[in-house]
Structures are given as C-alpha cells and as structure tokens.
Amino acid sequence: LNTVEMLKMASQVLGLGPDDALHVAESLYLKGILSYPRTETDRYPENFDLEETVRCMASPSLPWAQFAQQLATSGLTAPREDGHDVGDHPPITPVKSATSSQCGSEAGWALYEEVCRHFLATVSPDATVREAELQLQLGD
Numbered sequence: 001l002n003t004v005e006m007l008k009m010a011s012q013v014l015g016l017g018p019d020d021a022l023h024v025a026e027s028l029y030l031k032g033i034l035s036y037p038r039t040e041t042d043r044y045p046e047n048f049d050l051e052e053t054v055r056c057m058a059s060p061s062l063p064w065a066q067f068a069q070q071l072a073t074s075g076l077t078a079p080r081e082d083g084h085d086v087g088d089h090p091p092i093t094p095v096k097s098a099t100s101s102q103c104g105s106e107a108g109w110a111l112y113e114e115v116c117r118h119f120l121a122t123v124s125p126d127a128t129v130r131e132a133e134l135q136l137q138l139g140d
Contacts, residue, residue: 043083
C-alpha cells in the first residue's frame with residue numbers, strides 16, 4: 001500500500017479527502033500505530049517481518065484477530081512480487097495492535113482498520129469466485 005493507493009482507498013471507502021486522509025495517517029504514524037505514510041513503495045522488502053506483523057494483528061481485541069490467527073497458524077501466502085520498491089520507505093502497514101481510542105478519532109480507527117485489512121489481504125490466499133446463472137420466468 002503506497003501513499004497514492006492509501007489516499008484512493010481513504011476516499012472511496014471512508015469518504016476522506018486527501019488532505020484529511022494524509023493528516024490522519026501521519027497522526028497514526030506519530031503514535032507508532034502505522035508505518036511512515038509517505039511512500040511510493042508497494043512491495044515488501046525481503047527483510048520485512050510479515051509473520052510478526054500478522055501476529056500483531058492477532059491481538060484478541062481486534063475485529064480481525066481470528067482471521068489473523070488462522071493465517072499465522074496455517075502459514076502466509078507469499079505477497080505478490082509485481083510491486084515496486086523505490087527504496088524510500090516500506091509500504092504502509094500496521095506497526096502494532098491498537099484500539100479505537102488509541103487511534104484518536106473515528107477517522108483514525110477507520111483508516112487503521114482499512115490498512116490492517118489490506119495488509120492481511122496481501123498475505124492471504126487469493127479469493128475465489130463462483131458464478132451461477134439463474135433464469136426466471138414470471139407469470140404463465
């Protein structure tokens with residue numbers, strides 16, 4: 001998750017404008033909750049401790065804790081290799097488990113939640129989709 005993609009997500013999912021989203025992300029960074037939010041990198045460096053970050057997300061107080069625990073137990077899926085590491089900072093990720101009150105605001109918690117869910121998705125198996133076709137005939 002790089003800065004541009006985080007800002008898009010914050011706008012589309014949370015309804016936050018770019019200035020507000022970046023202000024909230026920087027506030028979470030200063031509290032040690034998120035990594036540095038100004039980065040063009042969207043690929044994890046080889047030395048990034050994915051397992052430890054997932055264990056952090058398995059804290060029982062978090063809404064996605066059970067999913068994170070399952071990932072930690074069953075093993076992580078390797079993140080995609082098609083991103084870019086421009087060498088500035090690692091992708092935007094959660095740094096520690098946090099509560100809503102630690103995030104400081106409703107917007108802070110919402111952004112933290114989206115960053116955490118995005119991170120967990122990057123180390124999860126790909127989703128599968130089932131399609132079905134249904135034909136209805138109404139009346140006689």
